[in-house]
Amino acid sequence: MTALITERDLRALNSLTKYPSIPTYHALDPKNGGLLEAPTDFGDGTVIATEKVDGTNSRIILLPDGTFLLGSREELLYAQGDLIGNPALGIVEQLKPVAKTMTAVENFNLIIVAYLELYGGKIGGQAKQYTSDPAAFGWRLFDVATFPQWPAQLEWQSQQIASWRDGGGQSFVGEDELAKFAVEAGLPVAPRLLDEFYADALPRSVGDMHSMLVDVLPETRVWLDDKAGGRPEGIVFRTPDRKVIAKARYQDYERTLKRRGGAR
Structure with missing residues (x-):
């Protein structure tokens, strides 16, 4: 347990720093889980596209006293100085050495949380798309949040x-x-797929977004070895200030188009 955070604080800290769900670019039909022809409104500014990596959502929580905690999306797994850490999904084993190199990051009395996707190894059914070696892992930073009022x-x-x-x-x-x-922090980021482009260039229809996925991200850009399957999960679109964010996943578009009889 770190000196700054007491056991009483852990439940609040865990909830405070959980990563929110990213909405789908096209709205989901609550009746069947398919996609509706209702795209997210990104306004008229610029948009950034990054690869959505299919692994497990992980947190490195940097505290103002220079210590850190590690967590999955749902729970805290380790506090610096603990003798035993929760082994779930290999998060502690893989990210503890990474977090130790980050404690020098200036935080100005803030709590800073780095959100990473840990992938490969035996993480989920799509691990084989990134590596053929169950002992190989990778991680990519995709968001950072600060908590000045902690x-x-x-x-x-x-x-x-x-x-x-x-x-x-x-x-x-x-x-x-x-x-x-x-x-x-010395962390690799989720791959940027395109230069910044204007929101009016985003596809409006389900079919056109599927075409964009195929054109822009035909295979993953975060291979861990050349024997992996290479199938990507999808793309995350965001405004530079992150005020608007949405995801487009292959499986959602393929399932919807198949249901419509238009899968390619």
Whole structure:
């Protein structure tokens, strides 16, 4: 357990720093899980496209006292100094050495959370798309959030924290700050697939978005060896300030087009 965070704080800290769900670019039909012809509105600014890696969502939580905690999307797994860590999905084993190199990152009395996708190994059914070696892992930074009001927030009740988080209360850094943090922390980022482009270039229809997936990301860009399958999960679109974010996954579009009789 770190000196700064008490056992009483852990439940609040876990909830405070959980990563929110990314909505689908085309809305999901609640009746059958297919996609509707209702795309996300990205306004009229620029958009950034990155590969969505299919692994397990992981957290490195940097505390103001220079210590860190590690977590999956749902739970905390390790605090610096613990003799035993939760072995779930290999997160602690793989990311503890990474986190130790990040403790020098200047945080200005903030709690900073780096969100990474840990992939490969035996993580999920798609691990074989990235590696043929069950002992090989990779990780990619895809978001960073800061928590300047953490002392007061750790005193909040669980319902208040959940409402704040689900209402978009977390403060994620923009693209430029993310890139700077990645360099300072020595972390590779999720691959950028295109130069910044304007939102009006995004496909409007389900069929056209499927075509964009095929054209822009025919295979993964985060191979761990050349014997892997190479099938990518999809693309995440975001504005540079991260005010709007959405995902387009191959499986959603293929399932929808197959149902419509138009799969290619």
